Amino acid sequence: MELKDKTAVITGGASGIGFATAQRFAASGANIVLGDIEDAPLAAAIARLKDEGANVIGVKTDVANEEDVLALRDAALAEFSAVHVIFNNAGVAAGPTIGTPLKVWDWVMGVNVNGIVNGINAFVPLLLEQNEGHVINTASLAGLGGVPGMGAYCASKFATVGITESLYHEIQLRGANVGVSALCPGFVKTRIFESQRNMPNELISYNESADVQAVNNLGAQAVNAGIDVSIVAEAIEKAVRENQFWILTHFKAAIRTTEQRLEWMKGGAPTTINLEGATKP
Numbered sequence: 001m002e003l004k005d006k007t008a009v010i011t012g013g014a015s016g017i018g019f020a021t022a023q024r025f026a027a028s029g030a031n032i033v034l035g036d037i038e039d040a041p042l043a044a045a046i047a048r049l050k051d052e053g054a055n056v057i058g059v060k061t062d063v064a065n066e067e068d069v070l071a072l073r074d075a076a077l078a079e080f081s082a083v084h085v086i087f088n089n090a091g092v093a094a095g096p097t098i099g100t101p102l103k104v105w106d107w108v109m110g111v112n113v114n115g116i117v118n119g120i121n122a123f124v125p126l127l128l129e130q131n132e133g134h135v136i137n138t139a140s141l142a143g144l145g146g147v148p149g150m151g152a153y154c155a156s157k158f159a160t161v162g163i164t165e166s167l168y169h170e171i172q173l174r175g176a177n178v179g180v181s182a183l184c185p186g187f188v189k190t191r192i193f194e195s196q197r198n199m200p201n202e203l204i205s206y207n208e209s210a211d212v213q214a215v216n217n218l219g220a221q222a223v224n225a226g227i228d229v230s231i232v233a234e235a236i237e238k239a240v241r242e243n244q245f246w247i248l249t250h251f252k253a254a255i256r257t258t259e260q261r262l263e264w265m266k267g268g269a270p271t272t273i274n275l276e277g278a279t280k281p
């Protein structure tokens with residue numbers, strides 16, 4: 001599908017991968033609808049896209065909240081009459097497997113998994129009805145293999161890969177002209193390891209733990225060594241144009257992880273963790 005004169009809804013669109021994709025889609029002639037939980041970055045993102053000549057609106061949205069996502073859909077339809085691309089991208093990172101309170105797991109799963117389910121429920125019926133469109137769900141390399149220090153995040157990203165594969169097969173069975181993509185990047189230079197900025201107030205004290213700070217510091221270093229958001233945005237646009245399911249911006253690490261897991265399942269050695277490898281395309 002070409003993006004000119006189409007409408008794309010992007011959650012987590014105020015920064016990082018979401019904002020870079022909004023810029024890229026807008027440059028290709030798409031109308032943009034941003035949904036994000038952060039007020040000031042959302043306003044700044046809208047202003048910048050307008051300066052760059054985009055047709056854009058933004059709606060403050062907590063993707064974990066079904067009503068908010070339905071309101072995002074209604075605003076998109078009111079402004080642009082149709083939606084063609086839904087990019088379920090908003091996400092947060094937190095939570096070693098050992099020592100993370102259930103409320104923190106619930107927050108991560110609420111944003112990263114329920115957020116995607118809310119996006120599917122709100123937008124996929126529109127795409128099926130018009131028999132045209134594309135759904136992109138943001139998973140991660142952390143959805144292709146377990147990573148120490150990131151149990152809750154990995155759980156949410158494995159869930160995302162499962163949901164996205166199931167969605168693909170359901171749409172295939174219907175014979176509908178709607179594409180589906182699973183975005184599985186390694187490290188990308190964004191603020192993902194500052195996710196605590198959007199944590200509910202009652203959970204903030206959890207970040208004081210030494211283990212959490214160690215993971216966040218390591219994660220922030222890896223993210224800073226990661227690829228630029230524009231490379232991810234380019235790969236996403238290519239996947240929409242060419243109707244490609246897997247978006248593997250860090251191809252070697254994705255294949256290595258998957259092959260190692262297969263060998264492990266067949267009785268071979270456990271997978272090894274290579275954070276540096278996960279920073280490279």
Ligand SMILES: NC(=O)c1ccc[n+]([C@@H]2O[C@H](COP(=O)([O-])OP(=O)(O)OC[C@H]3O[C@@H](n4cnc5c(N)ncnc54)[C@H](O)[C@@H]3O)[C@@H](O)[C@H]2O)c1
Nearest residue numbers: 012015016017036037062063090091140187188190191192
């Ligand atoms: N940066 C990486 O290395 C990396 C790697 C793999 C996957 N990802 C995934 O990419 C996606 C985008 O993250 P990013 O790296 O651009 O980080 P980011 O922190 O720069 O952007 C995330 C955006 O999501 C928004 N957000 C957070 N909670 C929200 C909520 N409840 N409702 C709506 N919006 C919310 C934030 O305000 C922010 O604008 C996430 O799903 C993340 O897990 C990132």
